[in-house]
Amino acid sequence: MTQPAAAAPARTVTVRVPAKVNVQLSVGGLRPDGFHGLANVFLAVGLYDSVSATRAEQPRLTVSGPDAALVPQDRTNLAARAARLLAQRHGISPDVHLHIAKDIPVAGGMAGGSADAAGALLACDRLWGLGSTREELLQLCAELGSDVPFSFAGGAALGEGRGEKLTPLEVGGTFHWVFAVAEGGLSTPDVYRECDRLREQHGGSSEADVPAPTADPALLAALRTGDPQALAAAVRNDLQPAALSLRPALAETLTAGLEAGALAALVSGSGPTCAFLVADAASATRTAQTLTASGTCRTARPATGPAPGATVV
Numbered sequence: 483m484t485q486p487a488a489a490a491p492a493r494t495v496t497v498r499v500p501a502k503v504n505v506q507l508s509v510g511g512l513r514p515d516g517f518h519g520l521a522n523v524f525l526a527v528g529l530y531d532s533v534s535a536t537r538a539e540q541p542r543l544t545v546s547g548p549d550a551a552l553v554p555q556d557r558t559n560l561a562a563r564a565a566r567l568l569a570q571r572h573g574i575s576p577d578v579h580l581h582i583a584k585d586i587p588v589a590g591g592m593a594g595g596s597a598d599a600a601g602a603l604l605a606c607d608r609l610w611g612l613g614s615t616r617e618e619l620l621q622l623c624a625e626l627g628s629d630v631p632f633s634f635a636g637g638a639a640l641g642e643g644r645g646e647k648l649t650p651l652e653v654g655g656t657f658h659w660v661f662a663v664a665e666g667g668l669s670t671p672d673v674y675r676e677c678d679r680l681r682e683q684h685g686g687s688s689e690a691d692v693p694a695p696t697a698d699p700a701l702l703a704a705l706r707t708g709d710p711q712a713l714a715a716a717v718r719n720d721l722q723p724a725a726l727s728l729r730p731a732l733a734e735t736l737t738a739g740l741e742a743g744a745l746a747a748l749v750s751g752s753g754p755t756c757a758f759l760v761a762d763a764a765s766a767t768r769t770a771q772t773l774t775a776s777g778t779c780r781t782a783r784p785a786t787g788p789a790p791g792a793t794v795v
């Protein structure tokens with residue numbers, strides 16, 4: 483009797499990964515290692531990149547999507563770095579073709595590069611049959627960047643340390659958002675540096691000068707109960723003054739969203755994407771249309787959160 487053929491190993495594994503908005507980004511003083519201690523409340527939102535890993539003779543990386551030209555397509559791409567790190571830990575060669583279908587705004591404060599790193603780790607792990615545990619992959623994520631563990635985990639979480647130490651958070655409903663995408667990006671290190679520079683003008687930027695950041699209980703309660711009005715009253719981003727200092731025109735975008743009826747307006751992380759919390763799906767559609775027509779942003783896109791983390795599709 484002939485044996486059934488063993489299932490052929492997959493040639494391609496595709497992973498979908500979400501963008502994020504920081505509903506609270508409290509930034510402590512500058513640490514000696516060049517990072518800032520954070521109380522970073524992340525919410526994953528439904529704008530996604532897809533990372534496909536395909537068997538190949540040598541490492542290769544391609545990117546598609548309207549903003550593909552803004553993404554580095556060499557060894558410095560965070561997805562390529564993720565594949566190399568995983569291969570190195572397992573003593574194998576990183577021969578894989580990674581393809582990123584990019585929909586998350588580039589250098590927009592929505593962690594698109596981190597999402598691609600998280601997606602590449604999971605896709606390569608499955609393609610290469612390594613069977614890493616979630617904890618092992620989260621450890622590699624933290625080595626790649628402060629935001630990468632959250633991109634992998636998704637949902638909502640408090641990130642402490644430099645943002646990589648995650649505590650999952652309960653969310654009691656769906657929040658509706660509009661994201662106003664700016665022309666051009668902002669560099670995350672530049673925005674942290676500007677935050678320090680502004681703080682130097684008002685009492686200092688070191689850990690001795692700035693109170694240790696903590697999560698706001700009212701904000702956590704708003705997430706838990708799924709209450710958009712309460713969340714709107716509690717959102718906060720300590721990097722917003724720095725992003726506005728580097729890109730003053732963002733003030734007009736924030737005002738345009740509030741005039742369009744948003745419950746809250748804030749810069750997403752290090753910016754320059756602006757995030758608007760709205761009451762429901764109909765308000766999201768209306769606010770996105772008004773913002774796009776306002777001429778204060780390149781485009782505006784509705785999305786909901788929480789969204790799932792890195793998922794094999």
Ligand SMILES: C[C@@](CO)(OP(=O)(O)O)[C@H](O)COP(=O)(O)OP(=O)(O)OC[C@H]1O[C@@H](n2ccc(N)nc2=O)[C@H](O)[C@@H]1O
Nearest residue numbers: 516517518591592593627628629644670671674750751752
């Ligand atoms: C600001 C945030 C908010 O979630 O993200 P974005 O809005 O840019 O996406 C994050 O803190 C960005 O995280 P990520 O982009 O992963 O940063 P990393 O690669 O780890 O670090 C890049 C640089 O940002 C600065 N940095 C980052 C994290 C942190 N807690 N303190 C810092 O000062 C440092 O200058 C560091 O060298």
Ligand SMILES: Nc1ncnc2c1ncn2[C@@H]1O[C@H](COP(=O)(O)OP(=O)(O)O)[C@@H](O)[C@H]1O
Nearest residue numbers: 559560561588589590591592593594595596598
């Ligand atoms: N896969 C990637 N996608 C986007 N940017 C990447 C990627 N890999 C490396 N980068 C670099 O990281 C920088 C930050 O990009 P991104 O993660 O999109 O923004 P942010 O840190 O503001 O959330 C980009 O300007 C780019 O040079």
